[in-house]
Amino acid sequence: MPDRDQRERNAAVSSDAPSLSLPKELLPATGSRQDKPTREEAEEAVRTLLRWAGDDPDREGLVGTPDRVVRAYEEFFSGYDQDPTEILHRTFEETDGYDEMVLLRDIRLESHCEHHVVPIIGKAHVAYLPNRRVVGISKLARVVEIYSRRLQIQEKLTAQIANTINDVLQPKGVAVVIEAAHQCMTTRGIHKPGVTMVTSRMLGAFRDNPATRREFMALIHNQHSGGLSNV
Numbered sequence: 001m002p003d004r005d006q007r008e009r010n011a012a013v014s015s016d017a018p019s020l021s022l023p024k025e026l027l028p029a030t031g032s033r034q035d036k037p038t039r040e041e042a043e044e045a046v047r048t049l050l051r052w053a054g055d056d057p058d059r060e061g062l063v064g065t066p067d068r069v070v071r072a073y074e075e076f077f078s079g080y081d082q083d084p085t086e087i088l089h090r091t092f093e094e095t096d097g098y099d100e101m102v103l104l105r106d107i108r109l110e111s112h113c114e115h116h117v118v119p120i121i122g123k124a125h126v127a128y129l130p131n132r133r134v135v136g137i138s139k140l141a142r143v144v145e146i147y148s149r150r151l152q153i154q155e156k157l158t159a160q161i162a163n164t165i166n167d168v169l170q171p172k173g174v175a176v177v178i179e180a181a182h183q184c185m186t187t188r189g190i191h192k193p194g195v196t197m198v199t200s201r202m203l204g205a206f207r208d209n210p211a212t213r214r215e216f217m218a219l220i221h222n223q224h225s226g227g228l229s230n231v
Contacts, residue, residue: 042070076112079149084160087142088168091133099172101212103127104140105220113184114151122180122196125220128165129172129205129212140165154180154199162201173204175216 037045043066047057055062104126111120124144147160162176177200186193205212 039070042073043067046070075149077149077151079146082146082149084143084146084164085168087139087146088135088165090139091135091169093133095130095132095134098134099130101127101129101216101219102134102137103216103219104137107141107144109144109148109178109180111148111150111152111154111157111180113182114153116184116188117151118183118187120148120152120154120180120182122178124161124179125175125177126161126165127175127206127216127219128169129174131169131171133169135169154178154182154197158199158201162203166203171204173206173209173212174201175203175206175213176201177217177220 046066046069050057050062050065057063057066107124107126109120109122109124112118113120126140126144143161143164147157147164158176158178162174165171165176166174177198179196179198181194181196185191185195202213206216207213
């Protein structure tokens, strides 16, 4: 009977994990997509913008642009149709007692600013301290990708990644640092190229234990130039 009770408790924890009381904006996008415009309506919207910009959407060079833009948007914003909590649910308990930091460094990040719909390009560093179970490392990168492929601000993106990993895996701690260049300020507006924005979210041991936080920061900057030469 104790084994059965333990299984029931574990199942309850697993089923309750995605229901952490996060702010609404940090939860996965699960709303209805029935009111989503049709592809034809989306393409017509692109034609409207082309006309507004002062060009002719029917000229040879632009006649296929609405279709290409819509296909690009399907890729840029594919994260709205994916649930990052599902990605993390398959975990492994055969770790031989491993309980040290797991760090994925320099994850390429491509997102879009929700204010101007222009690219945010950079890298994310994600770490967690396992609590009896670990997840495949590619799943951490997938969580970053899913949230990145939505209209974002970097602060919210950082919190979403950390909170979701903490919610589903229930580790001893989670740390996320994002370094990114925002083309809303490098190619328009203030026009300041070379500026990098850095945001962080520390939970559990990474927030409460300065030594753990220092170890994480040392690891992400070890042999790490901090630049964005590939932007």
